[in-house]
Amino acid sequence: MAEVLVLVEHSGGEVKKITNELLTAAARLGEPAAVVVASPGIAGKLRDRLAAYGAVKIYIAESEEVDRYLTAPAVGVLAALVASVRPVAVILAASPDGKEIAGKLAVRTGSGLLSDVVELAADGTATHSVFGGSYLAKSRATTPVAVITVRAGAIEPRQTPGAATEQPIEIPAVSARTAKVLERRLIEGGDRPELTEASVVVSGGRGVGSADNFRVVEKLADALGAAVGASRAAVDSGYYPHQFQVGQTGKTVSPQLYVALGISGAIQHRAGMQTSHTIVAVNKDPQAPIFEIADFGVVGDLFTIAHQLTEIVTIRKS
Amino acid sequence: MNIVVLIKQVPDTWSARTLTDSDHTLDRASAEVVLDEINERALEEALKIKEAGQGEVTVVTMGPPRAAEAIRKALSMGADKAVHLSDETLHGSCAIATAKALAKVIGTLGDVDLIIAGNEATDGTVAAVPAMVAEVLGLPELTHARTVTLQGRTVTVERQTDDAITVLQAELPAVISVNEKINEPRYPSFKGIMAAKRKPVSTLSLADAGVERTEVGLANATSTVIESAPCPPRVAGQIVTDEGEGAAMLADYLIGQKLI
Ligand SMILES: Cc1cc2nc3c(=O)[nH]c(=O)nc-3n(C[C@H](O)[C@H](O)[C@H](O)COP(=O)(O)OP(=O)(O)OC[C@H]3O[C@@H](n4cnc5c(N)ncnc54)[C@H](O)[C@@H]3O)c2cc1C
Ligand SMILES: Nc1ncnc2c1ncn2[C@@H]1O[C@H](COP(=O)(O)O)[C@@H](O)[C@H]1O
Numbered sequence: 001m002a003e004v005l006v007l008v009e010h011s012g013g014e015v016k017k018i019t020n021e022l023l024t025a026a027a028r029l030g031e032p033a034a035v036v037v038a039s040p041g042i043a044g045k046l047r048d049r050l051a052a053y054g055a056v057k058i059y060i061a062e063s064e065e066v067d068r069y070l071t072a073p074a075v076g077v078l079a080a081l082v083a084s085v086r087p088v089a090v091i092l093a094a095s096p097d098g099k100e101i102a103g104k105l106a107v108r109t110g111s112g113l114l115s116d117v118v119e120l121a122a123d124g125t126a127t128h129s130v131f132g133g134s135y136l137a138k139s140r141a142t143t144p145v146a147v148i149t150v151r152a153g154a155i156e157p158r159q160t161p162g163a164a165t166e167q168p169i170e171i172p173a174v175s176a177r178t179a180k181v182l183e184r185r186l187i188e189g190g191d192r193p194e195l196t197e198a199s200v201v202v203s204g205g206r207g208v209g210s211a212d213n214f215r216v217v218e219k220l221a222d223a224l225g226a227a228v229g230a231s232r233a234a235v236d237s238g239y240y241p242h243q244f245q246v247g248q249t250g251k252t253v254s255p256q257l258y259v260a261l262g263i264s265g266a267i268q269h270r271a272g273m274q275t276s277h278t279i280v281a282v283n284k285d286p287q288a289p290i291f292e293i294a295d296f297g298v299v300g301d302l303f304t305i306a307h308q309l310t311e312i313v314t315i316r317k318s
Numbered sequence: 319m320n321i322v323v324l325i326k327q328v329p330d331t332w333s334a335r336t337l338t339d340s341d342h343t344l345d346r347a348s349a350e351v352v353l354d355e356i357n358e359r360a361l362e363e364a365l366k367i368k369e370a371g372q373g374e375v376t377v378v379t380m381g382p383p384r385a386a387e388a389i390r391k392a393l394s395m396g397a398d399k400a401v402h403l404s405d406e407t408l409h410g411s412c413a414i415a416t417a418k419a420l421a422k423v424i425g426t427l428g429d430v431d432l433i434i435a436g437n438e439a440t441d442g443t444v445a446a447v448p449a450m451v452a453e454v455l456g457l458p459e460l461t462h463a464r465t466v467t468l469q470g471r472t473v474t475v476e477r478q479t480d481d482a483i484t485v486l487q488a489e490l491p492a493v494i495s496v497n498e499k500i501n502e503p504r505y506p507s508f509k510g511i512m513a514a515k516r517k518p519v520s521t522l523s524l525a526d527a528g529v530e531r532t533e534v535g536l537a538n539a540t541s542t543v544i545e546s547a548p549c550p551p552r553v554a555g556q557i558v559t560d561e562g563e564g565a566a567m568l569a570d571y572l573i574g575q576k577l578i
Binding site: 011070071075099103104108111114116130131135136137138139141143146175177178180183185186187189200242256257268280282286292294295298301305307308309313 | 331332334335336337342356412413414417418437438440441442443444445446447449450452453454456457458459460461462474477478479480481482483484485486487488492498499539540541542543544545546547548549551552554555556557558559560564565566567568569571572573575577578
């Protein structure tokens with residue numbers, strides 16, 4: 001069976017959840033081969049998890065150089081592997097880095113790029129959710145190798161043991177014309193679930209009114225075990241940090257439950273959340289467009305409703 | 319300083335966006351189109367750099383004849399000139415072909431110091447064309463910038479992604495992509511709108527840009543869409559007005575759905 005390369009996403013010596021999803025997707029097309037590009041000593045820590053999700057092989061490219069550049073070492077390693085092992089596909093996360101590595105790899109190897117895929121079939125047909133979930137489109141690469149980026153949370157990860165045979169490989173020299181990383185300041189994730197992975201998301205909009213008031217949104221989120229999201233208006237007003245923006249130019253989320261508090265429901269916000277399983281909204285304006293897509297809506301004051309709902313949920317849990 | 323800004327005309331995100339039934343490409347004819355907002359920010363950054371020193375800002379786009387409207391907008395904001403790659407054969411080009419064609423057009427502009435793009439287009443959301451153009455041209459890319467600083471021939475950006483702020487540095491020439499929070503783009507002034515009418519726009523065919531016909535278009539794409547279908551629109555559910563019982567009713571609904 002042909003190999004399918006999976007670029008492993010990891011941080012702090014741990015495999016990120018998306019990697020399990022990528023390995024699961026890869027197993028549909030061929031033999032999953034994990035590719036770890038990291039500073040020395042990391043791959044050993046990742047091995048067990050990669051084996052548990054079906055990695056037949058692990059290509060290990062370790063060097064101190066890796067942290068000095070953003071994507072170039074990974075592009076070099078994957079391009080070399082494409083030439084030597086002739087995989088049917090290379091699968092990466094549809095993250096900012098994953099998308100850029102994929103794009104550069106596609107150029108370098110002349111391979112078709114299938115971007116931001118939400119489903120992948122055994123014959124290589126990829127499904128994309130386009131225009132903020134208003135269309136589904138299916139595509140295929142017309143080249144021998146397909147470079148595919150997969151959206152986080154779209155594919156149900158499946159545990160299945162793999163041999164995880166380790167094979168060290170060289171990192172090709174990085175071109176002198178590559179941007180250097182001077183500094184990397186990690187943004188702390190906090191204790192709440194990751195936005196794109198959470199099964200419940202509670203989002204606040206401009207109606208929340210201030211950064212302090214966002215405590216109300218956070219309290220309801222914590223009672224529900226949810227991630228917190230925000231509209232662009234809330235982010236632009238400085239109520240909540242950028243990485244929590246949901247929508248066209250923010251995150252796309254598809255949780256079991258999406259709670260919109262003080263969000264009008266502009267088309268660009270809907271683009272990031274309308275594929276949620278259940279949507280509930282609280283807004284004081286009965287004409288707010290969010291009500292057109294809400295499964296349950298309350299016309300009322302978000303502070304009153306969020307506070308009372310937090311109490312009800314807390315009591316039910318105890 | 320010779321700065322190129324890559325701009326793209328996209329369907330307005332405020333309007334209903336559709337794919338054509340015939341070849342599953344974006345229905346550009348029926349859509350209301352605008353200069354993608356992120357490209358206004360890319361241009362704003364270029365204009366700031368120009369105003370802080372000296373130089374020329376050229377906007378480059380690959381798109382149908384209608385994209386001339388997006389060019390007009392960019393020129394009224396303050397770009398000096400424009401190049402429009404427009405050829406029927408380009409219809410349905412894949413991301414690789416797009417990056418290669420844009421690189422060819424940039425190649426016709428002489429010594430370019432800085433290429434500035436948006437980090438992601440609102441239609442295709444590939445979020446890779448800037449890095450791909452850099453790959454074709456063999457230039458460094460500094461993407462998702464929330465700040466850009468130039469000192470002599472050294473460019474430094476703060477790259478903002480979910481998990482980190484990464485400070486990147488390279489020597490010019492380089493490719494930059496900017497994020498949505500980098501700046502507030504200016505509005506075209508009346509003077510700017512009038513001046514735009516006299517600014518040079520060169521429209522290039524494939525042959526003018528030196529792009530091979532076999533490298534572009536739907537027929538030569540490295541990936542193709544084989545089917546597409548609109549998702550059924552969501553329908554409104556139950557809406558209640560809070561008269562003291564709103565939260566309890568919402569809780570009952572969530573309990574009924576086994577969500578709490
Ligand atoms: C290219 C482009 C990309 C965009 N990308 C995004 C994106 O990624 N994400 C995004 O969200 N937006 C995006 N937007 C912006 C979008 O058009 C809207 O401006 C934005 O979503 C509005 O946010 P909002 O609903 O919080 O604010 P508003 O539209 O101002 O709505 C606030 C709502 O709060 C309600 N309210 C106020 N006080 C209370 C209260 N006490 N109790 C209950 N309700 C209350 C009001 O009735 C109102 O409906 C984009 C726009 C463009 C052009
Ligand atoms: N056809 C095009 N013409 C000019 N610039 C483009 C084109 N396609 C993409 N770009 C540039 O690349 C950026 C990111 O687009 P994308 O990678 O397609 O999401 C855009 O904001 C533009 O700056």
